[in-house]
Amino acid sequence: MTSETEMMPLTIPALLAHRAARAPHGEALVDETGRIDWAGLEARSAARAAWLVARGVNKTHRVGLLAPNGIDWAITAMAVMRIGAVLVPLSTLLRGGELHDQLAAAGVRHLIAAKAFRGRDYQAELAALDRAALPNLHNLWWLDDLGEEAGEAAQAVAAALALRVVPADDMAVIFTSGSRAAPRGVIHTHGAGLRSVAAGVGPRCVREGTRLYIPMPFFWVGGFATGLVTALVAGATLLTEAVPEPARTLKFLEAEKVTLFRGWPDQAAALARHPDFPATDLSGLTAGSLDPVLPPALQARPGARANLFGMTESFGSWCGWPLDQDLPEGKHGSCGKPFSGTLVRVADPASGAILPAGSEGVLQLGGHNLLRGICGLEREAVFTPDGWFATGDMGRIDADGFVWFTGRADDMVKISGATVYPAEVETALQAIPGVARAYATDLAVDGRTAMGAAVVPTAPGTLDLAALVAAAKDRLSAFKVPARWAMLESEAQVPRNGSGKVDKGALQALLAAGQPG
Template identity: 50%
Template sequence: MSGDSPPANLAATTARRGGERFVPDAGPGAQPPQDPGSGSRCDTIDAAITAAAAAHPDKPAVIDPAHRLTYRELDTATAELAAGLVAMGIGTGTRVGLLAPNNTGWVRTALALTRIGAVLVPLSTLLTPPELLAQLRTASVQVLIAAEEFRGHRYLDDLRTALDSPLTPPILHPELPSLRTVLTIDEAAALRGDATDVARALAAAVTPADPLTILFTSGSRGAPKGVVHAHGSALGAVRAGLADRCITAETRLYLPMPFFWVGGLGGGILSALLAGATLVTEEIPHPETTLRLLERERVTLFRGWPDQAQALAREAGAVGADLSALRPGSLEALLPPELRSRPGARANLFGMTESFGPYCGYPADTDMPEQAWGSCGRPFPGTEIRIDSPAPGEIGEILIRGPHILRGRCGRTREELFTPDGYYRTGDLGRLDDAGFLFYHGRSDDMVKVSGATVYPGEVERALRSLPAVAQAYVTDLPGPRIAAAVVCHTDTSAEELRSAARGVLSAFKVPAVWLLLDSDDPVPRGGTGKVDLPALRALLDAWGTTARNPR
């Protein structure tokens, strides 16, 4: 245990190994925790917008390839739209589904809704009609705002067909008993009204304890879950990780993650808003257009998916894109060699929808102590971690507690979600070392027994990703039992070469018996929330068979 004096935020950063309580030192980038119920600082969306507009009126707040809004314009545009929303009957507590791609319009609509206390329900543009119906029902959505078409999906037409209804108001349909109004994104954007004073009064009445959003998440199995976050808890979670994620008022942040995921909403929109940073986004990332966007907007921080960064790095030379504005903390494939860290030296930010993004990390531009390499860093201020394991230092389920985690889940009681002393069972497996660094070991429901020994697919994935030839790895079990891996390679290699290299980083019984080599992760099946669909991945790998073959 560290011999340093305990940090001032003792209660908020406490971690536990097994039943043992200890307090890691605060570490680089630590910030004092904020009580989301206190009303201090910017603990509602309205307060955050007002403060950002006052501090950075002429700075771009959000940019897409076709539009941009300064913070002053964002304040004005969301206030005008809020008045129009109020005029049509949307107000405190109204649950509004938003189904559209990333752009400045998504940001404007979402912030206008939450500014007046409506509950934002971001919906995935990947949803099929049955999945969309299920999520609208689960969240009791009352108003749906949707793009008419995106990437071949005609969401409202498909919904009309599924319900055999024209969806004209007032909508009264037994499949969606709460839904009353449907608008296209263009119709919503055009809303205006003379309810400005009422909108201001509603915004002023919102408290940090009021619900902000219902975000859908699912693991690799099971139905999606509607996770409820309040204004204060969500903004507190975002604020706690800003320093470790290297986001400041000077940051120009590119984030490809969809806004309907917590990574896009919290890691992108709300992070930029609280820091006074500039967010750069686009509807459909494509290597050449993305590189030109990064160059044109002088993006300083690229966060997102490592495989996307690697694909962009491969194209950057051919395109001739100038990425010299990027700073450490960005995904390293896009940085020049002299700014990159050694493998495993930087923390893998770790979190979940239920924690409103990362709850564990380390400054993204700083190497961790060597004994912590490969870890996820340490708990952010405001989050306590306990490992449910037989003894200190052993692997067990990760439990989290604190003011920044979920307020609840649609259709579930508090007793079903939390332990009697207030911890949320994450279903993730991990261990804490003596300095409080968290090491992730996969999901509790994905543990596999091979020849009587325990294998965690997440551990195998991390080991494979450490190999020079591997850009991405997806690991699961097959009947036998056998370990199987779908691997994206950025150099020409064979399954036998990968197997040989894997023996250097994994015990023999953990080395995959089935290998599927891919040029990209496009064939990897995913569900509506973007997570890997494990049953479908198993089917893909099972069809490939036990023979190590190379599709190249």
């Protein structure tokens, strides 16, 4: 952490006031429609908070927010959190039953929603909800109709509530994206969430004055923690779009003089392939941005940089290495080291016994940067008896403290009696020159379990299957080498579900029809 983040306030209202005092005219957020500085975000969120207070919102109330990225989202979110109410960002991808389940799980008391977005009529969809089955839900307000005018009494109450928010208070409930199981509402406090973000801004190369582009939606931790809250913690400017589209995004990034591009590698690759890319001035981009949009001189050697390692439960990244620096020799392929404030240990997945350095097992996290709990679950169902959080990620910690990820515990596959994790196959394939991304999974081949892999090249049509299989055999044990291959042209061909994660069933079907290795 920088010296400033070490001394920063640990609540949203105090940190927002700090930013407004330190750099009142510094830009906080820019979207396609306009921009707002820190003083403006402080003043407008305070005014909107008073409006909400006047309508019954109080400390500890859970407030759902269903809307696209933008300045209005940020103002509303800050208004909720600054008075000690708990923000519940809701995915704009949710359908009726899914939305009902998350509103119920989080105990949302007040819901703020956009009237429409991307062809969805939320007025009609929310009218169809069974309100009798949502007894906690008292109010529904449309984002466009929210005001910023309130009487002196409401203003005084809102100001008093802001002064009484403490780091231990709940700040937000963030739902996991649910690739394997039903999404879970993860509860984060002000102190833990802000400490977690502050611990990672240095390695992530986000500093005061950085113009950070994050395409991820604010309803996921990738957009909320690593985007909006990161800008608040670091004093950076966040550039965001409601609906990223390559030609429009390139114009936006050029006009706003972006300096750091983070987010989805496939989006960066799509921008680099766009016909407008060569003529777009992105000369302000710095090392630490995603490689496809960087000039060759700033791009990393294949496999030399760490992949940030995080999850919703850790409020973003908990492990990594400076994104503008190569990992030490011998550590390529690792996830770097845990960030300040996060403790890590490895446990036997069957017995729970703590394992020594170098042993593979389930990664467990401790320290003060983690979730407080999960909606609807008792503490014993979330943490180990001694208070650690079992991530479900498999890995090891070497003698130098570097973390190596091998896969998800629920993704473990037995092939020829041996354990294989798709993630380790993907890592090995992505180290092969010419491979941009690889997606591995198990599937049935001639009545036996085998691995399959879909591979995206660095440039369309440049990979030869025979050479790829030969390179894979040089890097992987024979039973780990994929028996079926799908040679894709771009990331757009990777099957994904509604949360943006790879659809395993669709990937297996794609590979079943693929080429033998």
